[in-house]
Amino acid sequence: MKAAAFDYAKPKALSEALAMLAEAGEDAQLIAGGQTLLATLNLRLSEPSMLIDITNLEELKGISVIGDQLRIGALVTHTEIEESKLIAQHAPLLKAAAPHIAHRAIRNLGTWGGSLAYGDPAAEWPACSLALNATMLIGGPDGERRISAQDFFIDLYTTSLEPNEILIATEMPIATSNQVFYFHELARRHGDYAIAGVALVANKAGNVLSDCTFTFFSVCATPIMAKKAQALVDGKPLNDELIANAVAAVREEIESIADITNSAQTKQHLIGVLLERGLKHLIA
Ligand SMILES: Cc1cc2nc3c(=O)[nH]c(=O)nc-3n(C[C@H](O)[C@H](O)[C@H](O)COP(=O)(O)OP(=O)(O)OC[C@H]3O[C@@H](n4cnc5c(N)ncnc54)[C@H](O)[C@@H]3O)c2cc1C
Structure with a gap:
């Protein structure tokens, strides 16, 4: 199938893009890498009257360190994240996660901001933005606002972005020397969407983890933190018994939902498997 007819504009500045968005109303849609949107247009799941191509907006580009924060522009591609020295140094979780996203051709075009939005x-x-305590920087008709990743993901394919807003960038605390990271996902084939995945972040001293975040994805309507399991592990010497208790806790607190091919029971089992593997890896 082919997409329905639409108007197309390519603004050169954020202010121009926001003005276009305001004028065109809810029928307009932003396009960044197009790796999700083009498929939905061609399948006519979405029929916007206007596409606003944001790929010229300098304000949305680049990776930089500002004080103790790592800033990633919304237009940064998955490949740029995978290959960036700043990311490797200051957000190793993202470097570990990037190769799991689809295939090279898609990673070359798809963007950080498009995926979050x-x-x-x-x-x-x-999931990574939640695990790393990121803050979203959003431009809208009344200027800029900030919202934490925790409050940004509301429901299935639903974020707190309003139709007249543009995600500009994210900021997240840079990694500290005592922080450890683990990213893993279980998928049928490399490049497929995960059946279930996990991102773990913690401070490590000997065999004790603290300030833990255990974030799971592809199991609920949004990425989700296992707060009870986090609290259980936090500040205690990690051994087989504590890991088993954390696995039981995560299966109790997260209620997985089925997707088109995998049952809720499968995912419920896998979140425990992922947590056990991750904790053993972090402490090894
Ligand atoms: C075959 C295939 C496999 C894939 N596998 C994976 C995978 O394993 N894991 C994964 O995470 N993704 C996967 N993807 C999706 C891919 O990562 C996309 O690149 C990403 O989801 C969207 O980024 P984009 O820049 O292409 O956004 P687009 O397709 O351009 O836009 C997506 C949506 O976000 C909105 N949007 C884009 N940028 C902004 C912004 N700055 N502010 C506000 N709204 C914005 C658009 O209006 C649109 O609604 C896959 C895609 C394909 C085609």
């Missing part, structure tokens, strides 16, 4: 529960970047 789309809010796919099976996507890697929403």
Whole structure:
């Protein structure tokens, strides 16, 4: 199938893009890498009257360190994240996660901001942004606002972005020397969306983890933190008994939902498997 007819504009500045968005109303849609949107247009799941191509907006580009924060522009591609020295140094979780996103051709075009804005529960970047305590910087008709990743992902493919807003960038605390990271996902084939995945972040001293975040994705309507399991592990010497208790806790607190091919029971089992593997890896 082919997409329905639409108007097309390519603004050169954020202010121009926001003005276009305001004028065109809810019928307009932004396009970044197009790796999700083009498929939905061609399948006519979405029929916007106008596409606003944001790929010229300098304000949305680049990776930089500002004080103790790592800033990633919304237009940064998955490949740029995979290959960036700044990311490797200051957000190793993202470097570990990037190769799991689709295939090279898609990673070359798909963007950090497009993935966050789309809010796919099976996507890697929403989970990583939550695990790394990111803040979203959003431009709108009344200027800029900030919202934490915790409050950004609301429901299945639903974020707190309003139709007249543009995600500009995210900021997240840079990694500290005592922080450890683990990213893993279980998928049928490499490049497929995960059946279930996990991103773990913690401070490590000997065999004790603290300030833990255990974030799971592709199991619920949004990425989700296992707060009870986190609290259980936090600050205690990690041994087989504590890991088994954390696995039981995560299966109790998270209620997985089925997707088109995998049952809720499968996912419920896998979240425990992922947590056990991750904790053993972090402490090894
Ligand atoms: C075959 C295939 C396999 C894939 N596998 C994976 C995978 O394993 N994991 C994964 O995470 N993703 C996967 N993807 C999706 C891919 O990562 C996309 O690149 C990403 O989800 C969307 O980024 P994009 O830049 O292409 O956004 P687009 O397709 O251009 O836009 C997606 C949506 O976000 C909105 N949007 C884009 N940028 C902004 C912004 N700055 N502010 C506000 N709204 C914005 C658009 O209006 C649109 O609604 C796959 C895609 C394909 C085609």
